[in-house]
Amino acid sequence: xxxxxxxxxxxxxxxxxxxxxxxxxxxxxxxxxxxxxxxxxxxxxxxxxxxxxxxxxxxxxxxxxxxxxxxxxxxxxxxxxxxxxxxxxxxxxxxxxxxxxxxxxxxxxxxxxxxxxxxxxxxxxxxxxxxxxxxxxxxxxxxxxxxxxxxxxxxxxxxxxxxxxxxxxxxxxxxxxxxxxxxxxxxxxxxxxxxxxxxxxxxxxxxxxxxxxxxxxxxxxxxxxxxxxxxxxxxxxxxxxxxxxxxxxxxxxxxxxxxxxxxxxxxxxxxxxxxxxxxxxxxxxxxxx
Amino acid sequence: xxxxxxxxxxxxxxxxxxxxxxxxxxxxxxxxxxxxxxxxxxxxxxxxxxxxxxxxxxxxxxxxxxxxxxxxxxxxxxxxxxxxxxxxxxxxxxx
Amino acid sequence: xxxxxxxxxxxxxxxxxxxxxxxxxxxxxxxxxxxxxxxxxxxxxxxxxxxxxxxxxxxxxxxxxxxxxxxxxxxxxxxxxxxxxxxxxxxxxxxxxxxxxxxxxxxxxxxxxxxxxxxxxxxxxxxxxxxxxxxxxxxxxxxxxxxxxxxxxxxxxxxxxxxxxxxxxxxxxxxxxxxxxxxxxxxxxxxxxxxxxxxxxxxxxxxxxxxxxxxxxxxxxxxxxxxxxxxxxxxxxxxxxxxxxxxxxxxxxx
Numbered sequence: 322x323x324x325x326x327x328x329x330x331x332x333x334x335x336x337x338x339x340x341x342x343x344x345x346x347x348x349x350x351x352x353x354x355x356x357x358x359x360x361x362x363x364x365x366x367x368x369x370x371x372x373x374x375x376x377x378x379x380x381x382x383x384x385x386x387x388x389x390x391x392x393x394x395x396x397x398x399x400x401x402x403x404x405x406x407x408x409x410x411x412x413x414x415x416x417x418x419x420x421x422x423x424x425x426x427x428x429x430x431x432x433x434x435x436x437x438x439x440x441x442x443x444x445x446x447x448x449x450x451x452x453x454x455x456x457x458x459x460x461x462x463x464x465x466x467x468x469x470x471x472x473x474x475x476x477x478x479x480x481x482x483x484x485x486x487x488x489x490x491x492x493x494x495x496x497x498x499x500x501x502x503x504x505x506x507x508x509x510x511x512x513x514x515x516x517x518x519x520x521x522x523x524x525x526x527x528x529x530x531x532x533x534x535x536x537x538x539x540x541x542x543x544x545x546x547x548x549x550x551x552x553x554x555x556x557x558x559x560x561x562x563x564x565x566x567x568x569x570x571x572x573x574x575x576x577x578x579x580x581x582x583x584x585x586x587x588x589x590x591x592x593x594x595x596x597x598x599x600x601x602x603x604x605x606x607x608x609x610x
Numbered sequence: 611x612x613x614x615x616x617x618x619x620x621x622x623x624x625x626x627x628x629x630x631x632x633x634x635x636x637x638x639x640x641x642x643x644x645x646x647x648x649x650x651x652x653x654x655x656x657x658x659x660x661x662x663x664x665x666x667x668x669x670x671x672x673x674x675x676x677x678x679x680x681x682x683x684x685x686x687x688x689x690x691x692x693x694x695x696x697x698x699x700x701x702x703x704x705x
Numbered sequence: 706x707x708x709x710x711x712x713x714x715x716x717x718x719x720x721x722x723x724x725x726x727x728x729x730x731x732x733x734x735x736x737x738x739x740x741x742x743x744x745x746x747x748x749x750x751x752x753x754x755x756x757x758x759x760x761x762x763x764x765x766x767x768x769x770x771x772x773x774x775x776x777x778x779x780x781x782x783x784x785x786x787x788x789x790x791x792x793x794x795x796x797x798x799x800x801x802x803x804x805x806x807x808x809x810x811x812x813x814x815x816x817x818x819x820x821x822x823x824x825x826x827x828x829x830x831x832x833x834x835x836x837x838x839x840x841x842x843x844x845x846x847x848x849x850x851x852x853x854x855x856x857x858x859x860x861x862x863x864x865x866x867x868x869x870x871x872x873x874x875x876x877x878x879x880x881x882x883x884x885x886x887x888x889x890x891x892x893x894x895x896x897x898x899x900x901x902x903x904x905x906x907x908x909x910x911x912x913x914x915x916x917x918x919x920x921x922x923x924x925x926x927x928x929x930x931x932x933x934x935x936x937x938x939x940x941x942x943x944x945x946x947x948x949x950x951x952x953x954x955x956x957x958x959x
Contacts, residue, residue, distance in 0.1 A: 380879070380882075422657075424654075424657045425654050425655055425657075427655050428654075428655050428656065428657050451872065463656065464611055464655050464656065465611050465612070466611065466612040466614070467611075467612075467613060467614060467655065468614035468615075468616075468625060469614075470617045470618055471617070471671075471672065472616075472617035472619060472671070472672035472673075472868050472869055473617055473618065473619035473620070473830070473868075473869045474869050474870075474871035474872055475619065475620065479871055479872070479875075480871070483871060511620065511829070512619065512620035512829060512830075513619065513620040513829055513830050513831050513870070514869075514870075514871045515831035515836055515840060515870045515871065516620065516808065516829070516831060516836070523738065526738055548618070549618055552614065552618075552623070552625065552704070553612075553614070601657055601658075604658070619829075619830045619832075619869070620828075620829030620830040620831075621827060621828060621829050621830040621833070669866075672866075672867075672868040672869075673868050673900075675904070676900060676901055676904035677904070679825075679904040679905070679907050679908045680904075680907045680908075682908065683908055683909070683910070684814075684823045684824065684825045684908045684909050685823050
């Protein structure tokens with residue numbers, strides 16, 4: 322049997338600060354975000370990012386948490402017992418064996434976004450693998466209004482994966498390909514991913530190119546997310562975290578629909594949760610918790 | 611903080627909003643809700659606060675359209691028991 | 706006068722020919738890509754069965770999600786009205802009609818004449834319709850028509866957390882990996898669908914004089930779960946449940 326290509330796959334990696342000497346640090350805190358699709362571990366030394374990893378979540382949360390922290394600590398000389406406080410977050414947050422505390426990903430994403438994009442950020446949109454969160458926060462990254470949609474696959478990375486598989490297109494290429502069309506098509510009308518799939522097949526049969534279908538799906542997703550954001554309202558500045566933040570097919574269409582540009586950050590959008598968790602860990606460490 | 615519990619899917623938007631600043635921690639809404647959707651808990655969205663507030667139980671968040679259905683007849687809908695029980699008016703339904 | 710009722714559904718098109726309150730012929734074809742063409746084919750089949758020509762039909766009324774797509778129809782009626790009329794025609798005592806179709810489901814409260822008094826609908830989300838069982842059958846790798854009988858062999862109730870068809874597919878796959886019996890998963894699938902259908906029924910008020918219509922009523926696993934969830938020992942299921950709305954449409958054409 323020919324090996325099946327997995328079009329939804331993305332690349333794992335880890336990063337460490339090139340100069341920082343953690344042994345000089347006073348406070349070492351970490352955050353572990355075990356999501357439904359990806360897991361991240363991030364280590365802060367005196368409140369500065371020292372190292373992180375971004376990996377796929379395995380079938381078991383404790384293993385994924387260990388893999389993530391081992392990935393972040395790889396070749397740094399730091400050991401797990403050098404970390405003084407760890408906060409777990411995400412879908413598998415209660416299954417992080419070495420965590421001192423679990424904190425919801427809503428609170429962590431807001432805090433992480435505040436660090437990544439600055440204290441002027443008021444609206445955070447997290448488009449994750451199996452959920453979508455809209456958050457308002459204050460200048461310290463404290464949540465003032467939020468909603469989370471984790472019931473329905475529409476508007477989540479999972480919905481995009483279904484489309485990638487259906488059309489046999491690698492997920493990282495979807496955004497760019499969705500702009501290779503002569504004109505922007507009408508969005509796919511079905512919200513439900515199951516019905517959108519049938520609709521996409523129907524569009525292909527009626528002669529649409531794959532890129533047209535991708536454009537129609539990306540714009541449907543952007544529209545859906547903008548409606549969800551409408552529940553809490555969008556206040557400047559606006560920041561997007563999570564895996565779909567890397568898909569310009571959705572992000573640029575969303576910006577156009579909302580009439581607002583998302584703040585760009587030098588950091589990987591997928592680390593926001595782990596970063597927020599690590600920042601809480603650092604705060605709790607300072608408080609002597 | 612306004613916490614919106616629930617979801618949006620193809621069939622509509624179903625959220626119970628709880629204003630945790632207005633919530634006075636009295637807990638009256640918990641027994642008032644016939645299908646026991648609500649509970650009192652420390653505010654998990656503000657990890658540095660100790661306040662106990664009304665929340666929608668985790669296992670109900672993905673199906674409140676269905677769980678809340680008996681309080682929302684297709685016609686002749688009266689006041690919702692949870693909202694009626696909340697003296698500070700901290701609870702709202704989006705549908 | 707001969708009248709035709711066409712139920713242009715998401716998955717199949719059903720045609721019923723009636724004359725003076727009697728059913729003359731029925732036909733069903735897959736909706737496929739072109740609903741109008743499929744409706745034409747189904748109508749042709751029904752006419753052949755009745756030994757009639759196209760000209761013999763006095764009027765054609767459509768219902769179902771593609772009811773507006775049929776250019777040669779005389780008129781169209783809503784799905785709720787068609788289902789209620791058809792159900793009361795077949796079962797005069799019916800006061801609650803529960804219609805579970807391929808992509809939608811609805812609970813209808815009606816009066817003795819089949820007039821709709823109240824209804825609640827579940828649409829645009831696959832989790833509340835036959836599409837849910839279809840996707841779950843695929844995930845379980847069993848043919849759809851075997852999903853119901855399979856679930857009747859279940860020995861224990863297991864919870865299913867996902868409320869979304871796409872997430873439920875992943876949940877089913879991980880349940881299979883953790884060696885859960887397929888029969889138990891099948892039962893959990895039907896329990897999930899019936900809990901969503903029953904919530905709709907409760908919105909219009911539960912009347913024990915109820916009848917299940919729509920294609921999903923063919924599934925004995927769903928019917929069993931429905932009985933359990935709604936708390937009734939006996940639930941009436943229409944004999945050819947998928948034709949009920951087409952009958953209702955044909956009746957309005959009279």
